[in-house]
Amino acid sequence: MTQTTRLLSDSPAFSGFSVDDLDAARTFYEEVLGLRTSAEPAMGGIMHLHLGGDRDVLVYAKGDGHAPATYTVLNFPVADVDAAVAELAGRGVQFLHYDEPPTDETGVMRAGGPLIAWFADPAGNVFSVIEQS
Template identity: 30%
Template structure:
């Protein structure tokens, strides 16, 4: 199939949007706990850039259920990232993935997930989850080859 035959979304950029009831509180969390600063800000939201990809925190009257992973960062050394974020005050979730194919429970904040979903040629992934100040469930993942 020619790439032009897949439709317009196949050529579009993905744009992650996370709700925030309090943008000032969210900005402090992303700055102090995650070490991120917005590259642009408007009254209705904050634009962040990580690894050449953008995501937005937008002012929302509603709140996130935080019942599932809404956004994740892929890293090369999950232990180092988890340790750094813990040092900044991030609290990692205890997660039980035993109901998923190849999943287990978190140990010291990190879970092993083998072969549950496509992971860029990896045989699985190691993951850690935390919530931001607005209740959004975020994750850190490291592919296992």
């Protein structure tokens, strides 16, 4: 293994994605999803989503230049997808429905593999709850 590879493998890498309205995103993440966030005041327009363990995801404001990702940017493993969908729907989350892979009336994909349901944040970025035992 070269020194360059080791340099990156030892790096505390993190992922990130953009939103068009940081305040609306923060409200959704905190009040609807129940996530912890923190602002990055010195950098303006940046916040961190604090997830399980020491994992953070960087969320940054891109305003008019924002385009939602065309893929799932964040997956939340849960023990029971149906229970998670019911609870989140009760908080106002609207689940996405697809023909391929097919989702049922609640938005859960049951056509093989782990059960999964997708939803979007206010900026249109796609998240999922995915069943993991």
